Amino acid sequence: MTWAFGDFRLDPERFQLSRCGKPVRLEPQVLSLLIHLIRNRDHMVSKDELVTAVWHGQAVSDASISSRVRSARQAVGDDGTQQSVIRTVHGRGFRFVAEVTTVPPVHAASAEASGEAAGGEIVHQSSGRPGGLPGGRPSIAVLPFQRLGMVPALAILGDAIPHEIIEALSRLRWLAVIARGSTFRLRQQAADLDLVSNALTARYILSGIIECPDRSIAVTLELTDTSSREIVWADRLVAPLGEIGDLRARIVAHLVSALEVHIPFNEARLARLSDPEGLDAWANYHIGLGHLYRFTAADTALAQVCFERALRADPQFARAHAGLSFTSFLDAFLHLTPDSASAARDARRHAERSLELDALDPFANFTMGRTFWLTDEPDIAADWLARATALNPNYAQGFYATAFTEMLTGQAPATFAALDTSLHLSPLDPLLYGMHGVRAQMLIQQEDHEAAAGWADRAATTPGAHYLISMIALAANGLAGRHDQAARWRQKVRRLRPDATAAHYFAAFPTRDTASRARVAAELQRYGF
Known part of the structure; x- marks a missing residue:
């Protein structure tokens, strides 16, 4: 069954609205709202009923409901003044008032076989999104x-x-x-x-x-x-x-x-398979995440562009600000920009804005905690990271960041416990090299250089590992007397970051243990850093 009203046709089974045969792109929530209103056009639909049908009973503000209704009106050529299609019953709800007729649906199989559906766009039957296009929160x-x-x-x-x-x-x-x-x-x-x-x-x-x-x-x-x-x-x-x-x-x-x-x-x-101009905030955010965990200057810049696009699409999108905090953190932590101090300030600013918009998001709390690594305030970082893992007890990266923070202050049992938790939760995590690297760094502080070298080698050979991880491997192997292996890691550091220095290393890993810092500094100096 397909509903027809004016120039529009809405096929609820194929989850598609079209006008004069051409598909109209809508966010899934807006289309779900429109379907529910037409399906129940014989009576007024209360706000509570909409929340149950469209938001599945989750807490939602009146502003969010009004925003989705406004988008639905715009899609069908209506507005809040005319209300010839969707009428507001003040203080109570909404009703679909346009004249609707039912017409036979286009047969999906024949349309796909010819490569055409609704004006040339292939639309998968019973799709949760038109044509398989991404949009909205998953x-x-x-x-x-x-x-x-x-x-x-x-x-x-x-x-x-x-x-x-x-x-x-x-x-x-x-x-x-x-x-x-x-x-x-x-x-x-x-x-x-x-x-x-x-x-x-x-x-x-x-x-x-x-x-x-x-x-x-x-x-x-x-x-x-x-x-x-x-x-x-x-x-x-x-x-x-x-x-x-x-x-x-x-x-x-x-x-x-x-x-x-x-x-x-x-x-x-x-x-990535869709028209970039048609992507909404969530789609841009997910593309940004894909670039974020590659830890190169080029990918970090691309991730930043994606998160900025997400904010242009939705200025109140908390996770996009958290993403920008993450990219700014990488700029400062990996010295991808000549002005690391400015990048550190941007990381804090975006984390604060993300928390203003959604204080209960673990990712926002995670990014806020990591900004305090950049200012050598591990105790404050630990409080924010503890909040992140309390909000989501299965947050592997939150436990990894907690382990890093404990390593900075030399708390070995807490470091190893948090690392074990993060690895148990996410054995294939994008930050796996960091988990192994933190363990190696903690073992260096304990003067267990053989074990440190083994874990550092694992860290530096993990896909995505950046030059600072190779510097840990160099130092650990040198301290363990494995100088041939240390020399190989030196070559990789110079290949990844020709201008790398010992100062970069200690800026990234500002450990409080002065004895291990002196040993690492001597080893880095031995290899020309």
């Missing part, structure tokens, strides 16, 4: 797990584990999580992804199978992009029956960390 629906061969006493885990996952994912400010009350209603239809994605308008679906093979518990997880039906990520975790509690905690932590990597990567991939 959303996810976590379905109850399918039970296979479960004993009755353990069958409840098929609901309990997804519930715990929903609670954990709800801490992520960048991901919209559909409430259990909606997702669990589709228990019997969970295998029909078309039906589920249409009913919930979720961009991603997390499904699972739980079973009891050979006196153990096994959980298979699968993350699907609803627009393309591609499996973005999948994994299987197994534990003995006696370790069910540990398995439940492990599933939640493992999943949160995996989604922190795989969904942004997928969002950035889709955004």
Whole structure:
């Protein structure tokens, strides 16, 4: 079924609005709002009903509702004065008042076969976004797990584990999580992804199978992009029956960390396939993240451009300011700019603005904490980073940054504990080289130079490692008497950063342990730094 009004056609199954045969690009929330109003055009739709249908019951301000209604009106040629399509019932809600007729939908299969749909743009049927285009904050629906061969006493885990996952994912400010009350209603239809994605308008679906093979518990997880039906990520975790509690905690932590990597990567991939001029704030943000973790001058500059575009699209976008704090931090920390002091001030300024806009975002608190590394105030940094990991106990990079901070003040047990947590949460993290590098730096302070050299080698050979990590490897190997290996790392440092100096090293790692600083300084001097 397709609805027609004026020059417009809206196909709810294909999630597309078109005018005179040409697609109209809208954010998913705006299109969901429009669909809900037309579907319920026989009565007034209250604001509470809109919040349930479009925002899935999450807390939302009247200003946000008004903004989405205004965008919907603009898309269909209406305005707040004329109100010939969407009428406001003051203080109560909204009603779709334009005359609507139903017409047969364009057959998606024939359109895709000819390479045309709605004016030449291929549109995937039942897509969570028109033509698979990215837009808006990513959303996810976590379905109850399918039970296979479960004993009755353990069958409840098929609901309990997804519930715990929903609670954990709800801490992520960048991901919209559909409430259990909606997702669990589709228990019997969970295998029909078309039906589920249409009913919930979720961009991603997390499904699972739980079973009891050979006196153990096994959980298979699968993350699907609803627009393309591609499996973005999948994994299987197994534990003995006696370790069910540990398995439940492990599933939640493992999943949160995996989604922190795989969904942004997928969002950035889709955004790069789209017209850059048509990208919204979130799409630009995800492309920026893709550049952010490459730690080169060129990629840091590109990330900055993406975050600035995101802010032009949405000046109140807290995460874009946090992204700019991150790029400014890299400019100062890696000395990518001749004016490191100015970059440090920009890092603090953007972190402060991000916190003003969303004080509960772990990423904003993380970037704020790291700005205090640049001003040699590790105690203040530790407080902000502790807040970040309290807001999201599965925040691997928050624990890594905590380990770095503890290393600066020589707190070895706290350093190693935070590193172990971060590696457990995210064994393939983009900052993996940093985790290994911090461990090596702490081992240098403990004068365990053999172990330090081993960890430093692992750090410096990890993809993405920057020149400062190679300097740790040089110093650790030199102190361990492995001078041939130290010489190889010297060559790599000079290749990555020809003007690198010992001053760069100590500016990045301002440790309080004077004895280890003296040993490292002597070793760097031996190799010409």
